[in-house]
Amino acid sequence: GLQRAPCRYADLHPLWQSELSVSGGTRQSPINIQWRDSVYDPHLKPLKIHYDPTTCLYIWNNGYSFQVEFDDSADKSVIMGGPLENHYRLKQFHFHWGAINEWGSEHMVDSKVYPAELHLVHWNPVTSTSFEEAIMENNGLVVIGVFLKLGAHHAGLQKLVDALPAVKHKDTIVEFDVFDPSCLMPSCPDYWTYDGSLTTPPLTESVTWIIKKTPIEVDQNQLEEFRMLLFTSAGEEEKRMVDNFRPLQPLMNRTVRSSFR
Numbered sequence: 001g002l003q004r005a006p007c008r009y010a011d012l013h014p015l016w017q018s019e020l021s022v023s024g025g026t027r028q029s030p031i032n033i034q035w036r037d038s039v040y041d042p043h044l045k046p047l048k049i050h051y052d053p054t055t056c057l058y059i060w061n062n063g064y065s066f067q068v069e070f071d072d073s074a075d076k077s078v079i080m081g082g083p084l085e086n087h088y089r090l091k092q093f094h095f096h097w098g099a100i101n102e103w104g105s106e107h108m109v110d111s112k113v114y115p116a117e118l119h120l121v122h123w124n125p126v127t128s129t130s131f132e133e134a135i136m137e138n139n140g141l142v143v144i145g146v147f148l149k150l151g152a153h154h155a156g157l158q159k160l161v162d163a164l165p166a167v168k169h170k171d172t173i174v175e176f177d178v179f180d181p182s183c184l185m186p187s188c189p190d191y192w193t194y195d196g197s198l199t200t201p202p203l204t205e206s207v208t209w210i211i212k213k214t215p216i217e218v219d220q221n222q223l224e225e226f227r228m229l230l231f232t233s234a235g236e237e238e239k240r241m242v243d244n245f246r247p248l249q250p251l252m253n254r255t256v257r258s259s260f261r
């Protein structure tokens with residue numbers, strides 16, 4: 001069975017990922033998506049996203065990333081379609097990024113790495129009664145991954161970036177209401193999908209991944225603001241929150257499907 005990994009990743013240096021493995025894991029994330037090995041699946045439907053901006057609650061620094069949390073007490077912000085058999089509720093979104101633009105994303109495409117990656121975390125309210133339960137369920141979670149590349153200023157992201165100084169230190173929180181994460185989605189509908197895991201403790205193999213093919217563009221200043229956050233609490237010796245990504249994991253016996261030819 002899966003060993004529960006220590007879940008206080010705040011006490012673990014970002015290099016912990018390479019040592020920490022889920023014993024017997026056969027579907028770990030992230031992976032390098034080899035475009036030529038992915039299989040077009042004509043049965044994959046378009047992904048349908050309906051986010052209600054008023055379900056946005058707050059932003060907080062959990063000592064590993066910054067997260068925007070949503071009210072998931074009803075089917076208000078949901079995704080469906082794509083590879084999914086039912087709808088999933090949005091619980092939170094967060095990012096992973098590097099110290100410099102040359103690395104930072106968790107997934108790669110043909111070994112190309114991006115400076116950052118957005119994860120929108122959803123859970124299955126049909127098979128689980130709570131997010132916490134869904135984390136332990138096979139396919140209890142769906143995470144949409146969106147690559148960030150250096151380019152034009154992203155006006156939608158800026159509202160989020162402006163709030164970051166208020167959550168500079170670990171375990172700080174700031175109210176953040178009325179935000180629609182759909183503005184962070186690329187307009188291109190194409191995606192890859194595969195069965196994987198959380199990339200942070202407890203690393204459970206409960207995630208249906210949906211990785212968007214097309215990155216969104218953000219500018220240098222916006223990426224630098226991510227890198228001003230701290231892993232550390234107020235009063236502690238400052239450690240910049242950078243390189244909060246897990247190393248690539250073996251594909252093993254998995255096929256990545258694409259929604260596009």
Ligand SMILES: CCCSc1c(F)c(F)c(S(=O)(=O)NC)c(F)c1F
Nearest residue numbers: 094119121143197198199200201202
């Ligand atoms: C105990 C889970 C707390 S919620 C959460 C999270 F905080 C996180 F960071 C990731 S991730 O693995 O890093 N990215 C997909 C998740 F999947 C999550 F569900």
Ligand SMILES: [Zn+2]
Nearest residue numbers: 094096119199
């Ligand atoms: Zn993540």
